Amino acid sequence: MSWFIALSDFLLYVVLAFLAGDVVLRFIKTERKPLIQVPKKLLLIALALVPVLLAPPVIQLVLLLSDAYGLSQAAVDVVVQFRAGQSYVFGVLIALAWFIIVWRDGSAAMRAFWLVLSVVNVGYASHAASIVEWQGVIGHTLHFLALVLWAGVLIHIAWFMKNGDNWRAFLRWFTPFSIAMMVVLIGTGIWLMLFFVAPEDYASSWVLPYGQLLLLKHLSIVPLLLAALINGLLSKSDAPNHAWLKVESWLLVLVLLITAFMSKLAPPHNINETFRLEGVAPFSEWLIGPQYIPINAVWTPNIDGFLLMGIGLLCLGLQWLGYRKKLPEWLSFLFGVGFVAAMYIGLMFSFLF
Structure with a gap:
């Protein structure tokens, strides 16, 4: 079961990175990026997958507690008392709101708002948060945010770029952006490692x-x-x-x-x-x-x-x-x-x- 949960987490990271790339590139002017075409349907499918990919650790907890408390009571206890359950509920609500924004062609700012909340939600459910509370939430959130922002833009450029127009203009902002994300990744990575x-x-x-x-x-x-x-x-x-x-x-x-x-x-x-x-x-x-x-x-x-x-x-x-x-x-x-x-x-x- 733990391997299945890890795999679902990996797919969740890829999905959130893909969605983060869409958010970042919406803030960039057309003349500073190549032509990138991502079907709206693909974004909606990605958002629909978020609740599914968040579910495995919650299901595992419920099944572990169900022998002692019964399935329904175990489900309530997980949602009320465990970070994983609380994170799942928040994650589903965030994904639903974000889905509506994309479906109705909402602004880049609104998409960014739900992206940040999704990343904070991942940080809230992390190991670091369970050990050192708010320091863990902040450290993991910053670490994960830097990772998905960098990975997201790269995924869009590598797999959805239609032509190479404005390539040098794109590199003039993306190269320092990547360096900044790597600095944050390394700095927060060391910080998190010292917790463990x-x-x-x-x-x-x-x-x-x-x-x-x-x-x-x-x-x-x-x-x-x-x-x-x-x-x-x-x-x-x-x-x-x-x-x-x-x-x-x-x-x-x-x-x-x-x-x-x-x-x-x-x-x-x-x-x-x-x-x-x-x-x-x-x-x-x-x-x-x-x-x-x-x-x-x-x-x-x-x-x-x-x-x-x-x-x-x-x-x-x-x-x-x-x-x-x-x-x-x-x-x-x-x-x-x-x-x-x-x-x-x-x-x-x-x-x-």
């Missing part, structure tokens, strides 16, 4: 499911940044490179996928206690052998680790070469994934836990 993982426990957390995905998320940002650098700063063409825009969008979707699965795992406030409850992360025993309490990561440089990290850097270089030699976009995406995989294994080999 002490800096000295960062490497030790890699043996846990949450810590493993946290490392993979951090590594996945590197090829994403390279793709963004190529599209935004290094490309001198007056026409967009559709293939590389799709590479960047796929890499951003990879970050969203990892984030969604990470959000459903127990944060390692106490490494040893979390290990006792959650056990070792998938694949970790294959790489570093059986693990025992206490967990204490120690840097132990070795040739295997260096070789694998070297392969990771080589994959990053091949990603760049894919752009230079105009290789198929799927191949450049695989090089980015190869960097993440090789660097992850290399780092795991380089620590004794």
Whole structure:
């Protein structure tokens, strides 16, 4: 069930990013963006999916409580007493209001209002909010807002652009916009991480499911940044490179996928206690052998680790070469994934836990 819930969260993130892109681009003048055509029906379908994608964690809670309290009483208790239930009700009402605005061709300002409320609602239901209350809500909301704004514009440009008119004018605002969003993402990401993982426990957390995905998320940002650098700063063409825009969008979707699965795992406030409850992360025993309490990561440089990290850097270089030699976009995406995989294994080999 947890895998299904994580997948629904991932799809929710993609849907909200798609809707956020529509909102941002409505504030941009026609002469500062390419021609982008998104069917109104597609926006309405996306909004209709929001209540469906918000439902799985609520259903899970209701089913867990139903044996003790009965189905109807469990449903009431979840809505009244649990953040997930309250967030679901708010999310459905927000999606309904937003649906009406889109259906009636409402203003960009009204769409932005419901977008911000939707993102705040996601922040309200987050792990961070349940642990540190308002600091968690603010941190997660800012983090998620920056992510969907950047991802949303990119999705529209990569998949719904009809021509490359005004490309240089578009880059003049989108490049600093992307940089600003990345600064917010990194800053709030560090802030949120400190709620869950002490800096000295960062490497030790890699043996846990949450810590493993946290490392993979951090590594996945590197090829994403390279793709963004190529599209935004290094490309001198007056026409967009559709293939590389799709590479960047796929890499951003990879970050969203990892984030969604990470959000459903127990944060390692106490490494040893979390290990006792959650056990070792998938694949970790294959790489570093059986693990025992206490967990204490120690840097132990070795040739295997260096070789694998070297392969990771080589994959990053091949990603760049894919752009230079105009290789198929799927191949450049695989090089980015190869960097993440090789660097992850290399780092795991380089620590004794």
